[in-house]
Amino acid sequence: MSLISPFPLPPFTPQTPLRLGIMASGSGSNFQAIAEAIKQGELNARIELVIYNNPDAKVAERAKQWGIPDQLFDHRTFSSREALDEAIAQALQQHGVEWVIMAGWMRRVTQRLISAFPERMLNIHPSLLPSFPGMRAVEQALAAGVKITGCSVHYVELAVDSGPIIMQAAVPVLPNDDVATLQARIQQQEHRIFPLAIALAAQTSDMTVPDSI
């Protein structure tokens, strides 16, 4: 498949509403930002299902407030990663999800789930990939002493935080930053670019031409 360059930037509103499934493990502020963007008409999409893996994840509360179906898949109750991902893939497909959005999903995913949504799984990571993949990306950036970090939205591949990058935003590291202050500024940028990146990925996918043509 050949991907057309993502530039120029907006407008790239999809014609028909994208059917999104959100996967999250924690607070769900990125879920909230996507839901707000849809409400404001900035992203033509519907969130069909929110999947979470921690029983006390705040994202479930947020989903209920938005009237969006939510489903708990507690990873501790599954015999393997594949079994968990199989169940998640089935739930997403049953809800008609076309695009899977990992918005703070703190589990490694297997090929079982990735193959169910080829080139239609996105993740957000709080660094300028390929720098600082994996856990504690903000701590990693502070420890390395970089002066600019940020966030990245990328397609999901098997290796953690790998896959083609769709959009990034840069965030300066200020002299007195600690993890909390830097993370808060990175999250502001995450909330801004995630809806844009989803729309851009969908538009790019519409423009994707099979290599055989």
Ligand code: GRF
């Ligand atoms: C985000 O910072 C994201 O980059 C990381 O997990 C965090 C999730 O935050 N993968 P929230 O649950 O959306 O508030």
